[in-house]
Amino acid sequence: MPVRDSYPDGAPCWVDLTTGDPLGAQDFYGPIMGWEFEELGPRYDGYTMCLLDGRPAAGLLPPPAGAERLPAAWNVYLAAGELSAVYERVTRAGGTAVLGPHEIPGAGRLAFAFDPGGTPFGLWQSAGHLGAGVYGEPGAMCWHELTTADPAPADAFYAELFPYLQKQVGDGRSFDYTAWSVPGSDGLPVCGRYRAAVPQPYWSTYLAVPEADHAAEQVAGLGGRVLREPFDSPYGRLVPCTDPSGARVTFCQLP
Incomplete structure (x- = not known):
């Protein structure tokens, strides 16, 4: 674990x-x-x-x-x-x-x-509660990203708060995605920023599950809504959803 x-x-x-x-x-x-x-x-x-x-x-x-x-x-x-x-x-x-x-x-x-x-x-x-005591395994959070249509002010703002190294992993045009790492993360990204045409920017939470396709079936059966059928990415098989209250979440089967 x-x-x-x-x-x-x-x-x-x-x-x-x-x-x-x-x-x-x-x-x-x-x-x-x-x-x-x-x-x-x-x-x-x-x-x-x-x-x-x-x-x-x-x-x-x-x-x-x-x-x-x-x-x-x-x-x-x-x-x-x-x-x-x-x-x-x-x-x-x-x-x-x-x-x-x-x-x-x-x-x-x-x-x-x-x-x-x-x-x-x-x-x-x-000061007693570290945060999540588990990470990057089924049942735990595994990734976070900021989705925004206006990335330049967002990149500059968060870099003022923390010493993020923001590395472009797309081409910066058709796919604009920066991976953010910080001192103490051994050069590994801790979160990311994705440019997309959304009316309101938001932070996304990714939660790891054993099987993405089974999670999609559970979402539908438990009153949530699957926004996109499970699909593969270089970082796992993803299921963007909303829960019954309308909160956005992505379930991820890690590679």
């Missing part, structure tokens, strides 16, 4: 799903991901841990009070050892600071912000 005990600054370290139906999310993701669930109760505002063999893999949370109509979505958190310093750079780099830094007792500090294109993302400084 690829157990994680640290994340370098700038690497996606945690994901959670904001949904008005956390119990429905358990019914959907549990069979597909092999997760068990631990509800943390009122002290943590109804937060639920998704566990893989007892290790934290992701989280579920209801929308905050007054924002019950917030669309369901997976939230991506970037590791930040000095969260306050990174958060201060958000506005200087052209983004919008939204929330934080906020203390989570016994776990760490979080903040939320929008990048210049309006994409929400989180920052996480560990």
Whole structure:
């Protein structure tokens, strides 16, 4: 099992799903991901841990009070050892600071912000809760990418927050995709940025499954929607979907 005990600054370290139906999310993701669930109760505002063999893999949370109509979505958190310093750079780099830094007792500090294109993302400084304790295996998150129609401001913004090395892996025209690595990642990409004609940019969460085709069948049977039939890529067999609450997620059978 690829157990994680640290994340370098700038690497996606945690994901959670904001949904008005956390119990429905358990019914959907549990069979597909092999997760068990631990509800943390009122002290943590109804937060639920998704566990893989007892290790934290992701989280579920209801929308905050007054924002019950917030669309369901997976939230991506970037590791930040000095969260306050990174958060201060958000506005200087052209983004919008939204929330934080906020203390989570016994776990760490979080903040939320929008990048210049309006994409929400989180920052996480560990102090007890590292983030995902597993990565890159069935039942765990395995990749994250920013999809945007306007890549230049996004590339510049995130490079101001973290020392990303942003390497073009396409031709930059018909296929514009940059892979981002950081010091401490041994030169391996930790996330990516993809240019596509989308009306609103977003961070994507990829979750690893044993078999993509079986996951697609489960999605349909559990009330989700398969956006594209399973297809092969150099990095695995992919199934872009939405869950029953409408949150976008891609299931991936790793190569």
